[in-house]
Amino acid sequence: MRIRPVEKTLMLWLKARKSVDRRKTDIKDFSPDCVKNILIVSSTAIGDTLLSTPAIRAVRKRYPEARLIALFNRENIELFSNNPRIDGAVPYYGGYRRFNSTVSALEKYSFDLALIFHGNEPQATPICYLAGARFIMKLPNNSDYNFLLSNREPVVTWDGMGHGIEGRLKTASLAGCAPDGVEMELFTERADEEKALEFLRKEGAAEDCLLIGLQPGASTVSRQWFPERFMRLGKDLLQEHPDARIVLTGSPGEASLCKKIADGIGPGAIVAAGRLPLRQVPPLVKRLGVFVTGDTGPMHIAIAVGTPVVALYAVADSKKSGPLYGKGRHRVIQKGRTCDPCVSKKCEYQKCMEAISVEEVEAAVNEIFTARGKDA
Numbered sequence: 001m002r003i004r005p006v007e008k009t010l011m012l013w014l015k016a017r018k019s020v021d022r023r024k025t026d027i028k029d030f031s032p033d034c035v036k037n038i039l040i041v042s043s044t045a046i047g048d049t050l051l052s053t054p055a056i057r058a059v060r061k062r063y064p065e066a067r068l069i070a071l072f073n074r075e076n077i078e079l080f081s082n083n084p085r086i087d088g089a090v091p092y093y094g095g096y097r098r099f100n101s102t103v104s105a106l107e108k109y110s111f112d113l114a115l116i117f118h119g120n121e122p123q124a125t126p127i128c129y130l131a132g133a134r135f136i137m138k139l140p141n142n143s144d145y146n147f148l149l150s151n152r153e154p155v156v157t158w159d160g161m162g163h164g165i166e167g168r169l170k171t172a173s174l175a176g177c178a179p180d181g182v183e184m185e186l187f188t189e190r191a192d193e194e195k196a197l198e199f200l201r202k203e204g205a206a207e208d209c210l211l212i213g214l215q216p217g218a219s220t221v222s223r224q225w226f227p228e229r230f231m232r233l234g235k236d237l238l239q240e241h242p243d244a245r246i247v248l249t250g251s252p253g254e255a256s257l258c259k260k261i262a263d264g265i266g267p268g269a270i271v272a273a274g275r276l277p278l279r280q281v282p283p284l285v286k287r288l289g290v291f292v293t294g295d296t297g298p299m300h301i302a303i304a305v306g307t308p309v310v311a312l313y314a315v316a317d318s319k320k321s322g323p324l325y326g327k328g329r330h331r332v333i334q335k336g337r338t339c340d341p342c343v344s345k346k347c348e349y350q351k352c353m354e355a356i357s358v359e360e361v362e363a364a365v366n367e368i369f370t371a372r373g374k375d376a
Contacts, residue, residue: 006096007122011144014126018147023134027150030113030135032176035063039106039114039133040070041124043092045219046297047321048164049073049080050304052117053185055168055177059115060085062177069109071102071119071127076297078279082187095123106131113137113175117168121145137174139167150174163324182325184304188282196276196283203245203270210244212237212365213285213302215293216261217254217273222315222347223294225356227257231264232358233292237365238268247272247288249281249298290368292361295321303330308372310364314352315344328371331364 038059042052049072060068067087072080074091081089090105106127114133116124125145128136135150140157151174161167169179197207205211214234218224234246246265248258250273262269272284285291285298286305293299293309295316302309303323311322314335323330338352 010122010126014129014145014148018129025134025136025150026152027135027137027174030150030175032062035066035112035175037067037109037111037113038063038069039109039111039128039131040068040086041114041116041119041128042168043071043073043119043124045073046076046079047295047300048118049076050184050186050297050300051164051321052168053080053083053085053304054165054179054182055115055117055172056083056085057185058169058172058177058180059175061180062172062175067109069106069111071106076278078277079186079282082189083185084187085185092119092123092127094120099123099127103127103130115171115175117171118164125149135175137171139171139174163319164321165324184300186282186301186304188286188305189279192277192280193283193286196280196287199272199276199280199284200245200247200270200287205245205247205270210241211247211288212241212244213247213249213288213291213293213307214261215249215291215296215298216257217250218294218296220315220345220347222342222344222350222352223296224350225294225312225353225361226350227261227264229356229358229361230261230292233361233365234261234265234269236358236362238265240366242268244268244289245270247284249273249285289372290365292365308368310361310368312353312356312361314338314350314355315342315347329368331367333360333364 042049070086070089071092072089077091111133114128114136116138121143125148129148137151141149142155142157165182216230246269248271250258252274255274258271258273262271282301282305285302288307291302291307291309294312308329311332318332318334322332335355
């Protein structure tokens with residue numbers, strides 16, 4: 001992998017700076033009693049940040065009097081900045097964008113401890129160090145910036161870390177934080193709940209209407225099921241449940257895909273993609289009777305708010321990112337990878353997703369309805 005000049009320069013500068021840093025920063029010198037200010041880093045996608053919320057809860061329980069400041073991705077910070085477990089949030093702009101101003105915004109807090117639950121390297125660890133955090137803890141700890149961490153040894157990789165929630169809780173445990181359950185948390189406002197309900201009413205969905213959610217898009221092609229299969233699924237489900245409505249969710253960039261699928265389904269399909277502010281998406285998803293999705297941020301939103309999901313997996317591993325709790329409520333369809341080697345994020349055609357049939361997904365949806373006593 002080619003190292004960019006800015007990264008090489010940053011690495012050399014940080015090594016020089018660390019060599020003259022006389023603070024005791026090794027984990028053996030860490031004392032929870034001295035912690036007053038904590039930086040929590042979970043600066044990537046929506047799902048990744050939701051997976052961090054049980055660890056954030058554990059940190060708050062262990063350090064009830066400490067000030068907790070979170071570094072969240074600017075694109076989804078509005079979903080998480082109202083978390084009552086934290087005292088403030090600073091936006092992360094991605095890569096080296098506003099790198100110096102982000103460090104400046106953080107260093108005023110005089111952090112005693114930084115916990116990196118999920119952050120992009122080569123930025124996350126340097127940001128914590130330059131912000132002045134004395135102790136920096138992170139798992140896995142096998143990045144090139146291991147020398148800045150307090151838990152340098154033993155070296156741990158993603159292998160054996162378990163589910164994403166469990167991995168983040170392991171990081172929190174380095175600072176003496178015991179798990180307080182594995183349930184994810186997402187806090188919604190009454191005004192946003194009312195706006196989501198108003199949107200559905202305007203689209204002709206009565207308050208007691210059975211809503212079936214479909215999430216066609218995903219962060220990569222490899223995690224997407226096929227538009228034609230979503231169309232068939234929507235049509236079949238409306239034939240079985242004629243009074244139901246199909247709600248297609250997604251980002252603004254996925255709106256055209258959702259409209260194409262809605263047009264293919266016909267009357268009874270509602271396009272919500274790109275039409276609601278991000279804060280109103282959780283209340284909308286909470287009203288769904290079931291949610292069909294790949295390994296996506298909206299899938300984690302659904303799990304967090306208690307909506308049953310039918311999760312479609314092939315490239316990704318549901319044991320690492322699928323439902324960890326409430327498993328009787330959800331259905332996971334996991335298929336094996338088709339290509340060897342798997343190119344994952346670079347995939348241009350999701351061959352392995354062909355193994356998931358419309359009939360299989362439809363059966364899983366109806367299993368959920370039967371289990372919940374739903375009769376549309």
